[in-house]
Amino acid sequence: MMELRGALIGCGFFAVNQMHGWRDVNGASIVAICDRDPERLKLVGDQFGVDRRYTDARQMFTNGGFDFVDIATTVNSHRTLVEMAVAHKVPAICQKPFAPTLADAKAMVAACEAAGIPLMIHENFRWQTPIQAVRKALDSGAIGAPFWGRFSFRSGYDVFSGQPYLAEGKRFIIEDLGIHTLDIARYILGDVTSLSARTKRVNPKIRGEDVATILLDHNSGATSIVDVSYATRQSVEPFPETLIELDGTQGSLRLSQGYELQVTNAEGATNTDVAPILLPWASRPWHNIQESVFAIQQHWADCLGRQEETCTSGADNLKTFALVEAAYESAASKATVEIRTLLK
Ligand SMILES: NC(=O)c1ccc[n+]([C@@H]2O[C@H](COP(=O)([O-])OP(=O)(O)OC[C@H]3O[C@@H](n4cnc5c(N)ncnc54)[C@H](O)[C@@H]3O)[C@@H](O)[C@H]2O)c1
Incomplete structure (x- = not known):
C-alpha cells in the first residue's frame, strides 16, 4: 500500500502529540505543516524534520501534494479550514470541538458529504x-x-x-x-x-x-x-x-x-x-491521551486506505x-x- 501523505495545520500545544503520533502511524506521514505563527512553525518543523512549511493554509492547499489534512487549530478556524479542504477535495481530520456552533458543524458535514471527502473529528478519548x-x-x-x-x-x-x-x-x-x-x-x-x-x-x-x-x-x-x-x-x-x-x-x-x-x-x-x-x-500523566492520539490517527490511516468510514466521522460527531x-x-x-x- 502507498504511504499516505498528510499536511498538518496548527503547530500549537496539542499538535506536538499529533506529530509524534504520525511518526508512529503505519501507512501515513506528514509532508507539510502550516501555522500562521512563524515561531511555532519553525519549532515543530525543526523538531520533526518537515521542510515544507507555510504560514498561509490557502497557499499550502494551492501547492497541494498531500492526500489528507490534519487540522489541529483551535475551534474558530475549523469551518474555514475544512471548507478549504472541501474546495481542494482533500480528506480532512478536524480537532474537537467540531465548530463554534452546531449549525457550523452541520454545514461542515454537508459540505464534505457533497464533495465526497471523508471528515473525521479527532475525538480521541x-x-x-x-x-x-x-x-x-x-x-x-x-x-x-x-x-x-x-x-x-x-x-x-x-x-x-x-x-x-x-x-x-x-x-x-x-x-x-x-x-x-x-x-x-x-x-x-x-x-x-x-x-x-x-x-x-x-x-x-x-x-x-x-x-x-x-x-x-x-x-x-x-x-x-x-x-x-x-x-x-x-x-x-x-x-x-x-x-x-x-x-x-x-x-x-x-x-x-x-x-x-x-x-x-x-x-x-x-x-x-x-x-x-x-x-x-x-x-505522565498525559500518556493516556497521547496513546489515544496515536490510536485514532492509525484508525484514520487504516480507514482512508480501505475507503471505510471512521468511527468518529463528522456525521457521528454531530451526535x-x-x-x-x-x-x-x-x-x-x-x-x-x-x-x-x-x-x-
Ligand atoms: N483531544 C485532546 O485531548 C486535546 C487536548 C488539548 C487540545 N485539544 C484541541 O486541540 C486544538 C488546538 O489546541 P491547542 O491547545 O494546541 O491550541 P494552541 O493555541 O496551542 O495551538 C493552535 C495553533 O494553531 C495556529 N492557528 C490558528 N488558526 C490558524 C490558521 N487559520 N492557520 C494556521 N494556523 C493557525 C495557532 O497559531 C497556534 O499555533 C483545540 O481545538 C483543542 O480543543 C485536544
Missing part, C-alpha cells in the same frame, strides 16, 4: 486503552445489559498553564472536556434521546463554567450521569483519567483511579490492570456535539432538552 477495555468487557456480556452508568472526570489539574485560551472563553468545561466524556457515554451506552444539565463556575479567575453535571437518557433505556469538574482537589490527582461505573442486568463494572477495571457478576469479581502504554515520546449544545441549553433554561430537535 474513546480510543484510550481503559475505555476500549470497558467496551470489550461490555461486549463480552460479562455484566449483561447495562441499565445505569456514570462517566466521571473530576480534577484540580491546572490546564490553563498549557492552554491559556481555556480561561478566556464564555464556555469552558463542557465544550473542552465534557465533549470527550459525553462521547464516551455515547460510545459505551449508545445514542442519547434527552438530557438535563447543571453548571457552576468555582474558579473566579476564569470566564466559563468549570463544573457540570449532566443526566442522560439513552435510546437503549439506560440512564447515565456525566459529571466533570476542574475544581476538585483530591489527595491523588486523577488527571486525565475518566472513571466509569456501569450496572447491568448480570453484574457491574467499575473503572477506578489507577486504571483498574473490576468486573463483578455471578462468578465473582475480576480485577484487571488496564493502564495505557507509556509510548517512548509520551510523558456528540449536539449533546454539548443541549447541555448548555439545559443549564441555562433548567429544562430537559430533546436531542432529536437539535439534530434536525
Whole structure:
C-alpha cells in the first residue's frame, strides 16, 4: 500500500502529540505543516524534520501534494479550514470541538458529504486503552445489559498553564472536556434521546463554567450521569483519567483511579490492570491521551486506505456535539432538552 501523505495545520500545544503520533502511524506521514505563527512553525518543523512549511493554509492547499489534512487549530478556524479542504477535495481530520456552533458543524458535514471527502473529528478519548477495555468487557456480556452508568472526570489539574485560551472563553468545561466524556457515554451506552444539565463556575479567575453535571437518557433505556469538574482537589490527582461505573442486568463494572477495571457478576469479581502504554515520546500523566492520539490517527490511516468510514466521522460527531449544545441549553433554561430537535 502507498504511504499516505498528510499536511498538518496548527503547530500549537496539542499538535506536538499529533506529530509524534504520525511518526508512529503505519501507512501515513506528514509532508507539510502550516501555522500562521512563524515561531511555532519553525519549532515543530525543526523538531520533526518537515521542510515544507507555510504560514498561509490557502497557499499550502494551492501547492497541494498531500492526500489528507490534519487540522489541529483551535475551534474558530475549523469551518474555514475544512471548507478549504472541501474546495481542494482533500480528506480532512478536524480537532474537537467540531465548530463554534452546531449549525457550523452541520454545514461542515454537508459540505464534505457533497464533495465526497471523508471528515473525521479527532475525538480521541474513546480510543484510550481503559475505555476500549470497558467496551470489550461490555461486549463480552460479562455484566449483561447495562441499565445505569456514570462517566466521571473530576480534577484540580491546572490546564490553563498549557492552554491559556481555556480561561478566556464564555464556555469552558463542557465544550473542552465534557465533549470527550459525553462521547464516551455515547460510545459505551449508545445514542442519547434527552438530557438535563447543571453548571457552576468555582474558579473566579476564569470566564466559563468549570463544573457540570449532566443526566442522560439513552435510546437503549439506560440512564447515565456525566459529571466533570476542574475544581476538585483530591489527595491523588486523577488527571486525565475518566472513571466509569456501569450496572447491568448480570453484574457491574467499575473503572477506578489507577486504571483498574473490576468486573463483578455471578462468578465473582475480576480485577484487571488496564493502564495505557507509556509510548517512548509520551510523558505522565498525559500518556493516556497521547496513546489515544496515536490510536485514532492509525484508525484514520487504516480507514482512508480501505475507503471505510471512521468511527468518529463528522456525521457521528454531530451526535456528540449536539449533546454539548443541549447541555448548555439545559443549564441555562433548567429544562430537559430533546436531542432529536437539535439534530434536525
Ligand atoms: N483531544 C485532546 O485531548 C486535546 C487536548 C488539548 C487540545 N485539544 C484541541 O486541540 C486544538 C488546538 O489546541 P491547542 O491547545 O494546541 O491550541 P494552541 O493555541 O496551542 O495551538 C493552535 C495553533 O494553531 C495556529 N492557528 C490558528 N488558526 C490558524 C490558521 N487559520 N492557520 C494556521 N494556523 C493557525 C495557532 O497559531 C497556534 O499555533 C483545540 O481545538 C483543542 O480543543 C485536544
